[in-house]
Amino acid sequence: MQNYEIDNLDKSILEALTENARIPYAELAKKLAVSAGTIHVRVEKMKNAGIIEGTKVSINAKNLGFDVCCFIGINLKNAKDYPETIKKLEAIEEVVEAYYTTGNYSIFIKTMTRSIDHLQMLLINKIQTIEEIQSTETLISLQNPINRDVLP
Incomplete structure (x- = not known):
């Protein structure tokens, strides 16, 4: 795990993915006024840093x-x-x-x-x-x- 400091864009990405992990990067990029490539790069960096560990389905027990x-x-x-x-x-x-x-x-x-x-x-x-x-x-x-x- 590498040392990675998150900024406001990363926080916004994490909040959006926490709300809906299946949101398309293009839709998220439009919502945050950046390119889909930027979203992809940021998500990959946060995965490599161990901040994002994956996505999962939430099951109602x-x-x-x-x-x-x-x-x-x-x-x-x-x-x-x-x-x-x-x-x-x-x-x-x-x-x-x-x-x-x-x-x-x-x-x-x-x-x-x-x-x-x-x-x-x-x-x-x-x-x-x-x-x-x-x-x-x-x-x-x-x-x-x-x-x-x-x-x-």
Whole structure:
């Protein structure tokens, strides 16, 4: 990753791509009063600098039937168990995010399940069977009122 300082044009490009990653460069160029070539060059520079890591489709989990968002704080038996535990958690499809944290938990994960019964089965049959885990604390999310990307 190279050192790259973004300017106002780069910020405008990032904001537009965050809003709609599929916007054609020509349309974006017209909107920002520059050439499509300029947009292309700037996007490539930001990709090379690691600022833009790719594009992705945003999936609505609820519309796919995943109604229960849950956060689980995990305490490990030993700190050295972290890499193995992460490997095991990564194999569980309901685990959508994991963080190595300071504070009360060694690992903090986000899970998505179809129901409370599904969550219970996930905890009993998958997460709590990981031998490196000493204990867990489960927090069910009732709402996600703020969900945004970092903007420059």
